[in-house]
Amino acid sequence: MQIKGQQKNEKFRVGIGYGFGSEFNNRNYTFTNHFYKAQLYYQFKESQNFRYEILVQPEINFGKHQLLNLYFVKPETPNFEQKRAEYLKLKDVHEYVLNIGFIIRKPISKYYSFYLLGSVGPLITDTETERMSKGFAFADVFAFGVTADCDPFRFDVRPSVRHVSNAGLGSSNAGYNTKNIEFGISCRL
Numbered sequence: 001m002q003i004k005g006q007q008k009n010e011k012f013r014v015g016i017g018y019g020f021g022s023e024f025n026n027r028n029y030t031f032t033n034h035f036y037k038a039q040l041y042y043q044f045k046e047s048q049n050f051r052y053e054i055l056v057q058p059e060i061n062f063g064k065h066q067l068l069n070l071y072f073v074k075p076e077t078p079n080f081e082q083k084r085a086e087y088l089k090l091k092d093v094h095e096y097v098l099n100i101g102f103i104i105r106k107p108i109s110k111y112y113s114f115y116l117l118g119s120v121g122p123l124i125t126d127t128e129t130e131r132m133s134k135g136f137a138f139a140d141v142f143a144f145g146v147t148a149d150c151d152p153f154r155f156d157v158r159p160s161v162r163h164v165s166n167a168g169l170g171s172s173n174a175g176y177n178t179k180n181i182e183f184g185i186s187c188r189l
Helices: 080-087
Strands: 013-023 029-046 051-067 093-106 112-125 137-149 153-165 176-188
Touching: 013 153, 029 093, 029 176, 051 112, 080 112, 093 137
Parallel strands: none
Antiparallel strands: 013 029, 013 176, 029 051, 051 093, 093 112, 112 137, 137 153, 153 176
16 A cells, blocks of 8 residues: 655646846837746656646736837827827826736756746736727747756746737737846645
8 A cells, every 4th residue: 555645736826927038129209128927837748758737827017117218109199299208208108917928848957947038918907008098908929948956945046028019909919029038946746
């Protein structure tokens, strides 16, 4: 007879992440951000060389945005002078995101691995800018990460590129493109 007190679940991990970033060099606007994420990882497949995972990440993003090029708001825009004056002010932007991602992980030793991550998800933004309407949008992320395992914990560093737009669902849809760096820790369940 075999008795197991606690059984490790190798397939699930929970974690948290913190990151920050800014727009790519751009003469039309500035955008800086920092964000917090809760993370749930599920490894659904393992081959001889790779591991495949699903990642669900609720996120809150705190951004600062300012229009630099007043000519971005064209005279054809209704109330364009008023809108220019409003958009030239520094604005706080809050985004509430639910990203769902796919990870391909390559272990390089017993303790280290690197991975590629692609994710997409809906978001709600609370601030209108010249680039984005207030309300519903999407966040797309592509990242390359490196992890170090220290059982049961995993430490993560993840540079990424993020695009936010509303897919034409709002009146303004120029979106934001940012480069970010993220740090995280997760624990096996």
